[in-house]
Amino acid sequence: MLRVENLAAGYGPIQVLWGVSIAVERGEIVTLLGANGAGKTTTIRTLAGEIPAMGGRIEFLGEDIAGIGAHRIVERGLIEIPEGRQIWGTLSVDDNLDLGAYARRARPHRAASKEWVYALFPVLAERRRALARNLSGGQQQMLAIGRALMSKPVLLMLDEPSLGLAPRVVEEMFETLLRVNEEGISILLVEQNVDFALRIADRAYVLEHGHVTREGDAAALRASDDVRAAYLGL
DSSP states (O other): OEEEEEEEEEETTEEEEEEEEEEEOTTOEEEEEOOTTSSHHHHHHHHTTSSOEEEEEEEETTEEOTTSOHHHHHHTTEEEEOTTOOOOTTSBHHHHHHHHTOSTTTGGGHHHHHHHHHHHOHHHHHTTTSBGGGSOHHHHHHHHHHHHHTTOOSEEEEESTTTTOOHHHHHHHHHHHHHHHHTTOEEEEEOSOHHHHHHHOSEEEEEETTEEEEEEEHHHHHHSHHHHHHHSOO
């Protein structure tokens, strides 16, 4: 579904990614691990078309999408949920969801998609007329996920979705991501909670200083002594 080969990217003259190669197959959950500054968010933002690639190839559903523009990437079903949620705080929950269905491919399915989102997150249905800024942190993250689902994603990319959330809310969120994946939506996950990420992922990549230094089955990586020491504190 997604194949990234020798990706180089950065900000202005500062290169952050050096020859990154990753893949996500249809129906998979894949997680990117690494310390702060390793290049995880830069990878997500480059795939989403927010920043230009300096080199390499990004192939999504058989098409090279590098340089085609973020709006066209969304139209193809590659959807990003950025770090920090970035919901529209002065708009209602319902209006945030409606704007998530702005892409042409999503508009005909807006009513059905909203029904699905409200079924996934009943608390959002209860607060559909509330301003998004008045939601709790957990509810705002639910809204960010729901808004992305309104875009009819084929592959959903999430950047640090558990940031700032209570442990109980984090567990509920990951359960929801598993349900989303069971509906056929592939997931590429950047997550600070490495234990949770490796529990739900099929495969994982480890980024260090802009390079992929390790990849493999998520369960095997979670069991490895060096990953446990570096990321799980064990």
